[in-house]
Amino acid sequence: MEIFIIFISASIVNNFVLTYFLGICPFLGVSNKIDSSFSLGLATTFVMVITAVASWLINHYILILFNVPFLEYVSFIIVIASMVQLVEMFVKKTSPVLYRALGIFLPLITTNCAILGLALFAVLRDYSFIQTIVFGIGAGVGFTLAIVVMAGIREELEMADIPYPLKGAGITLIVAGFLALAFMGFAGLISA
Amino acid sequence: MEQNLYLLGLSSMGGLGLFFASLLVFADKKLRVEVDPKILLIEEVLPAANCGACGQPGCPAFAEAVVNGIADVHECTVGGEEVAHQIASIMGVEAKAVQKKVAKVFCRGGNKETDRKAIYYGVTSCSLAAKVGGGEKSCKYSCLGYADCVDSCKFNAMWMNANGLPVVDEDACTSCNKCVEACPRNLIELHSPDIKLHVYCKNRDPGKIAKKTCKVACIGCTLCVKPDPENIKMVDNLAVIEYSDAYLGLEECAKKCPTNAIAYQLDPIH
Numbered sequence: 001m002e003i004f005i006i007f008i009s010a011s012i013v014n015n016f017v018l019t020y021f022l023g024i025c026p027f028l029g030v031s032n033k034i035d036s037s038f039s040l041g042l043a044t045t046f047v048m049v050i051t052a053v054a055s056w057l058i059n060h061y062i063l064i065l066f067n068v069p070f071l072e073y074v075s076f077i078i079v080i081a082s083m084v085q086l087v088e089m090f091v092k093k094t095s096p097v098l099y100r101a102l103g104i105f106l107p108l109i110t111t112n113c114a115i116l117g118l119a120l121f122a123v124l125r126d127y128s129f130i131q132t133i134v135f136g137i138g139a140g141v142g143f144t145l146a147i148v149v150m151a152g153i154r155e156e157l158e159m160a161d162i163p164y165p166l167k168g169a170g171i172t173l174i175v176a177g178f179l180a181l182a183f184m185g186f187a188g189l190i191s192a
Numbered sequence: 193m194e195q196n197l198y199l200l201g202l203s204s205m206g207g208l209g210l211f212f213a214s215l216l217v218f219a220d221k222k223l224r225v226e227v228d229p230k231i232l233l234i235e236e237v238l239p240a241a242n243c244g245a246c247g248q249p250g251c252p253a254f255a256e257a258v259v260n261g262i263a264d265v266h267e268c269t270v271g272g273e274e275v276a277h278q279i280a281s282i283m284g285v286e287a288k289a290v291q292k293k294v295a296k297v298f299c300r301g302g303n304k305e306t307d308r309k310a311i312y313y314g315v316t317s318c319s320l321a322a323k324v325g326g327g328e329k330s331c332k333y334s335c336l337g338y339a340d341c342v343d344s345c346k347f348n349a350m351w352m353n354a355n356g357l358p359v360v361d362e363d364a365c366t367s368c369n370k371c372v373e374a375c376p377r378n379l380i381e382l383h384s385p386d387i388k389l390h391v392y393c394k395n396r397d398p399g400k401i402a403k404k405t406c407k408v409a410c411i412g413c414t415l416c417v418k419p420d421p422e423n424i425k426m427v428d429n430l431a432v433i434e435y436s437d438a439y440l441g442l443e444e445c446a447k448k449c450p451t452n453a454i455a456y457q458l459d460p461i462h
Contacts, residue, residue: 071201075205082212082215082216086216100250
């Protein structure tokens with residue numbers, strides 16, 4: 001039951017993008033096509049889960065064991081950077097089209113604050129190993145959900161008659177605001 | 193204790209770094225993609241417009257197609273002769289001369305010239321208006337005037353004039369073919385700027401109806417055919433020019449036209 005609550009909390013109630021405002025740059029940058037946004041969501045989810053697992057292991061078997069908790073950020077960043085590099089190699093090999101569609105946003109997952117945020121939250125909340133994995137999956141699903149919903153709306157907006165000054169970034173940010181507002185409906189359902 | 197901490201920090205970070213580095217080295221060996229250096233060189237000289245005029249999905253795909261022998265070096269119409277020569281020198285082949293072409297809009301029935309049959313309140317897009325009743329104008333061959341071609345132009349070479357017709361800046365036009373594809377009525381064609389004479393109408397209705405719907409329609413009077421019967425033919429009440437390599441157009445043909453549907457050396461910016 002607790003695991004289920006963690007999953008729902010991470011993916012919907014405390015959605016990383018729409019309630020914590022983490023990982024906004026790919027959320028706005030790669031949300032113009034459903035296909036590529038879904039792929040970016042999958043890539044980010046993969047990195048999130050791996051990071052969650054690795055950060056738990058590092059935290060418990062290196063940082064706490066050797067009593068060097070001040071190396072937390074550095075070690076998590078190392079994990080994230082190498083995982084992103086791995087994903088980039090994999091995408092480049094398996095789907096050059098997707099590699100081109102994601103462009104700069106693929107390596108930018110490295111500095112996606114949602115991922116470092118996830119690792120730090122997991123440590124801060126003292127999750128167990130299983131809880132950490134579920135937290136990672138939930139956060140990834142939440143990120144994918146947010147970015148795909150955004151892309152769906154933006155695809156519809158392509159055909160809409162938008163006032164000239166609002167075209168492009170203006171309407172995108174307004175829509176993001178509305179989405180955040182909609183997700184506020186879940187606020188307080190589950191705390192933290 | 194203090195020294196111990198240094199050692200622990202160094203060794204744990206070093207160990208982590210080493211572990212992930214070896215993981216990446218291993219992954220690199222498994223997942224490496226070999227790229228022909230020529231592809232990168234060609235990509236650099238291409239205009240990076242990713243317009244698809246060459247028939248390939250974007251410039252990187254075109255570079256790859258050239259290296260693999262699928263596409264020819266001169267197929268990038270946007271880059272023109274200069275880029276063709278650069279690609280040819282990278283590939284070590286001789287480039288053929290590229291004939292410059294520009295987009296020509298074959299309708300002059302703007303808001304002033306054409307009759308209205310309805311008022312259209314839908315989405316301002318030609319492709320959609322063409323599907324719902326064919327827009328506002330009574331001529332069913334005319335320019336719809338909702339600027340799909342202008343929207344498709346990535347080079348700022350097109351805009352709508354005050355009369356509601358698209359205008360092409362022939363110097364800025366790169367003959368990328370986007371506007372040709374965007375027009376639901378197939379009014380735009382690519383032609384060499386050297387050709388002076390064009391029929392600026394696609395109306396195939398009988399003369400009586402055509403005259404009623406638009407002041408500058410081709411009414412099928414066949415007067416223009418007489419000075420140049422080899423190159424101009426009448427097809428379904430419409431004068432059609434059969435373009436060939438040597439064709440440049442005769443001024444007499446335009447002078448005969450009672451409606452100015454066929455024009456000689458029409459000023460491109462009007």
